[in-house]
Amino acid sequence: MTEPGCIHESPFTTPEGRRIRDAVRAAVPLIRENAPEGEKIGCLPSPTLDALHESGAFLASVPSEFGGYALGARDLAEIVSAAASGDGSAGWTTMIASGFTRVMLTFPQETVTEVYARAPQWPGPVVASASLFSERIQKARPVPGGYLIEAGNKWGFGSGCKHASYLVVGIEVETAPGTTTRAMALLEKGQYEIVDDWHVMGLSGSSSNSVTTPAEVFVPERRVADLAGLPGRLDGLHQRYAGLGFALDARGLMLIVAMETMAVVLGMAKGAFDCFLDQSRRKKPFNLPYDTLAATPSVQVVAGKTRAMINAAESLLFARADHIDRKARAGQPFTAAEESEITMDFVHAGNVCGAAIDAIQIALGSSTVSLRNPIQRFARDARVALTHGSTRLDPAAEISGRHLMGQTPFTDGMAAVPGVAKAAEAPRIVEPVA
Numbered sequence: 001m002t003e004p005g006c007i008h009e010s011p012f013t014t015p016e017g018r019r020i021r022d023a024v025r026a027a028v029p030l031i032r033e034n035a036p037e038g039e040k041i042g043c044l045p046s047p048t049l050d051a052l053h054e055s056g057a058f059l060a061s062v063p064s065e066f067g068g069y070a071l072g073a074r075d076l077a078e079i080v081s082a083a084a085s086g087d088g089s090a091g092w093t094t095m096i097a098s099g100f101t102r103v104m105l106t107f108p109q110e111t112v113t114e115v116y117a118r119a120p121q122w123p124g125p126v127v128a129s130a131s132l133f134s135e136r137i138q139k140a141r142p143v144p145g146g147y148l149i150e151a152g153n154k155w156g157f158g159s160g161c162k163h164a165s166y167l168v169v170g171i172e173v174e175t176a177p178g179t180t181t182r183a184m185a186l187l188e189k190g191q192y193e194i195v196d197d198w199h200v201m202g203l204s205g206s207s208s209n210s211v212t213t214p215a216e217v218f219v220p221e222r223r224v225a226d227l228a229g230l231p232g233r234l235d236g237l238h239q240r241y242a243g244l245g246f247a248l249d250a251r252g253l254m255l256i257v258a259m260e261t262m263a264v265v266l267g268m269a270k271g272a273f274d275c276f277l278d279q280s281r282r283k284k285p286f287n288l289p290y291d292t293l294a295a296t297p298s299v300q301v302v303a304g305k306t307r308a309m310i311n312a313a314e315s316l317l318f319a320r321a322d323h324i325d326r327k328a329r330a331g332q333p334f335t336a337a338e339e340s341e342i343t344m345d346f347v348h349a350g351n352v353c354g355a356a357i358d359a360i361q362i363a364l365g366s367s368t369v370s371l372r373n374p375i376q377r378f379a380r381d382a383r384v385a386l387t388h389g390s391t392r393l394d395p396a397a398e399i400s401g402r403h404l405m406g407q408t409p410f411t412d413g414m415a416a417v418p419g420v421a422k423a424a425e426a427p428r429i430v431e432p433v434a
Contacts, residue, residue: 030086070244106237111222128163138153139172149213155212192212
């Protein structure tokens, strides 16, 4: 495993990124200790949230113009995986804070400035999202000065919503009789209610609840952005913001999101492996004549295999992160085929890590089913992370395989966000009525 100060530090990491990573690593015992409480309350406990905030992790992808660090892919991969080695929900929330920044920056500049003025002091992700890129989004209509979102609307999977100051949701607007278009709408805390429905087998502390608008909500025009135009606006971020994290085209920026998602699973595998070593040295086997599990040949075999699996997955994920940063420095765009191939590499790395966690749990045995044992939490959280719609194994393999087999791609890019392709089929947002 890579340690702080290792001679094999990537040439693409930065002093700021390494400082944040090392601060997060130092907080791992605290984060792991508080993970059971996070499962109970359905969000990150205050000690965990404070440690991540103080490390600067929530500012990792925020532009320097707003007090952030605009870090590149390799820095982000190391920071997210470090947080997840303590607790998957902590890693997931760190990923959300970073990953959604790029989308939020495509809103009108007045709104971007308004949102990120809060970022340096806000103890958590300043903005999160719910049901933004899914097929099912909710209704709104144009009114003077903006849009009115209907009462009773509901959006799901609002990861980080309990900690965020703002939430972006997907809306469908009728632009003419029988004609609709899709957009992103920014809601401020107080304009929506969080539903107590995140009762799940894993990542319980990620606060991925649904949100609802119990009454009609007015959203001014400056807080709405056309969804179909998202790729083009992402392509232009490098002209507005400095830093390696923004020197990419739209495909490159979305690849970072896929990378961070699988970095969460990598971090959990590394955390589970550390717990595996510790517990193996302290526990005795049930029906074999060895003093400890660590002295058991079968457990030694699992240790050797799983460390190699995790190392291989880390090497692949970090190498691809370096590749993204290298393209960013050169100002080179990504093709759709490159995007699908690299996404598949990330997904493969995550699934290798998931298999390693499963092997670790089986090798240790029934002691890992106790809710006091962090390994069972890593196993459940990893399983949930690997079901995420944008990075599931077989769909990602099919998308990549179509390119390899010379078949017509499903989209021209941004395969992880199907709602964008659907929005592109519809007319664009029209000006609100006068």
